[in-house]
Amino acid sequence: MSFTVRPATPADAPAIAHVHVTSWRETYTGRMPQDFLDRVTDGAARERRQRMWEGATADPAQVVLVAERGGEVVAFASAGPPRDHPGIDAELFTLYALKAAQGQGMGRALLSALARELHARGHRSLALWVLAENPTREWYLRRGGREAGEKTESVPGGELREVRLVWDDLARLR
Template sequence: MIELRPAVSADAPALARVHVQSWAETYQGLMPDGFLSGMTSQTMQERRQTLWTQTLEEGQDVVLVAVQGGEVVGFASGGPTDFAGYDAELFTLYLLKSAQGTGIGRALVRELAQALGAAGHASLLLWVLNVNPTRGFYERLGGVLIGEKTVSVRGGELREVAYGWADVGALA
């Protein structure tokens, strides 16, 4: 049984763990090794825990967790954006590999869209690495390709693409 609920400050360590572990599971071989090793290090997990603690204490973003068997196996976050034509952004959607393909991601996106819509947001966008093997998930949810950018990272560059939904209610 999966429980979806708003994240609380006590979830920060679990958010950091899932964040780092999902990077390691998803991006091996898809980005520069030096960059990936930095993003999946113990130091990065500690930084992410601090950032998640701050984010949750500030309470400005919507952050949801998916809990299975008492363990956080995924999460999503979102909030306002200033991207032209869109007023909300899905900032993060991370699932442990064991939770992928189970419907948890879809449920998190749906719940996040409902929360953002209830907060008065009309549209939604997200950025995803163009080489992310789960990129098709956003297309299956009806996302329309609306932009792309290149980001310089240690050891190379990464390309990101943006998907948008003009009506956040379509996801809810």
């Protein structure tokens, strides 16, 4: 089934929050402490994420894109100014798809569209933090990312190890 990629609007915030929370449950169950996962994917978390996405989609410093299939948002991606990646121009904040939408080219299309938009805004490099156990880590590496360090964060019930991935030349992702 075909899909479209388009810029997100504040009206998309509920759908983005749904994909965000649902994809976390689908991807991270068994990969992070369950108590922590339950807390970041419950109803209150979905409401917080909806408010966050309302703000992010209205923020001119960020790029938020959605992928729709049959008029329904099934994947999304966002990027903006880097938070903790010295020497990098932009950060990939999110790239999530519902499990039923994975393997259909949406992730690649979203990443390419983000790279084009960031490059058009003058950014030349991109980085992200990915959970070390995340199966998409290899997917990012196949898209030309390189590993460039890691960090460990303490969360209720355990620790999360994340790996920084970097694209030194955004033009290669377009």
